Every structure is written in structure tokens, then in C-alpha cells.
Amino acid sequence: MINESALRSPHLGRANIVMLVAGSFLATIGRGATLPFLPLFLHNQLGMSIIDTGTVLTLSMVAGILLSIPSGKLANYFSHKKLLTLSLLVFALAFIILGSVYSVVVFVISFTLINCAYALYSTIIKCFISDNFHEGEKTKLFSLNYTFINIG
Numbered sequence: 001m002i003n004e005s006a007l008r009s010p011h012l013g014r015a016n017i018v019m020l021v022a023g024s025f026l027a028t029i030g031r032g033a034t035l036p037f038l039p040l041f042l043h044n045q046l047g048m049s050i051i052d053t054g055t056v057l058t059l060s061m062v063a064g065i066l067l068s069i070p071s072g073k074l075a076n077y078f079s080h081k082k083l084l085t086l087s088l089l090v091f092a093l094a095f096i097i098l099g100s101v102y103s104v105v106v107f108v109i110s111f112t113l114i115n116c117a118y119a120l121y122s123t124i125i126k127c128f129i130s131d132n133f134h135e136g137e138k139t140k141l142f143s144l145n146y147t148f149i150n151i152g
Helices: 004-008 014-045 050-077 080-100 104-132 135-151
Strands: none
Touching (some): 014 050, 014 080, 014 104, 014 135, 050 080, 050 104, 080 104, 104 135
């Protein structure tokens, strides 16, 4: 069981853990729900070729993967709360931009930002759990987080 005294502390409360896991769930749904439609949008609405569409989507995903490498290092220099807030703000802003423009360049930038924000968020959650909980608690929280990611 998760240490109840840790859950009562202001920065590690049950509500905060629920919010972090819910954030993982919603971010996964947001990214996953749009991904199947992006090739159609790029090809039909923006006039990109199938090859260019695949290249854009692949490079955007790779950018997110590459950002996840230094994300853990960022957690050592900045607070988890600030990085989580930053990643969610970038994620939301990029989705708003993605849905409101019809420019290939802006689309590529916003989709890349979505993938980078997702990578930062998911890495910082892992750092947060790792830094603030004991071994038995970590296992349960990682499992909970991954369960909600897989549901999303």
C-alpha cells in the first residue's frame, strides 16, 4: 500500500497523484486520438504527398523521443512542478495551434511541440515518482501510471 503519511503531505497528496496519472491518461488520449487522422489531414487538407506526410510524422515523433533523453537531466535542475506545468501548457497550446491553422510549417512545429511536451511530461512523472516514494510505493505508482497510459 502507498504510504498514507506521504499522501497527506501537501506536495505528494492523493489528489496530486490522481492528477498526474489523469494527465498521463489525457495526454495519451489526446495524442493517440489525433495520430490516425494526421496523415489524412496533411494529405487532403494541406496537399502534402504521402512520402512527405510520413517524413513529417516520423521526424516529429523522433524529436519527442530525442527530447526524452535530456528530460531526466532537466528534472535535476528545475522543479518537477514547473516542468510538468510547462509541458502541459506547451501541449495545450500546440493542440490549439494544430487545430486552428492550415500551414504546413506551423503544423509541423506544433505537432513536434506536442511530441516534445509529451516526452517531457512522461519523463518528469517518472522522475517525480522515483524521487518522492519508497520502493514498494514506486512499483504501485509506476504500474498505475502505465495502466492509465495503456488504457488511453
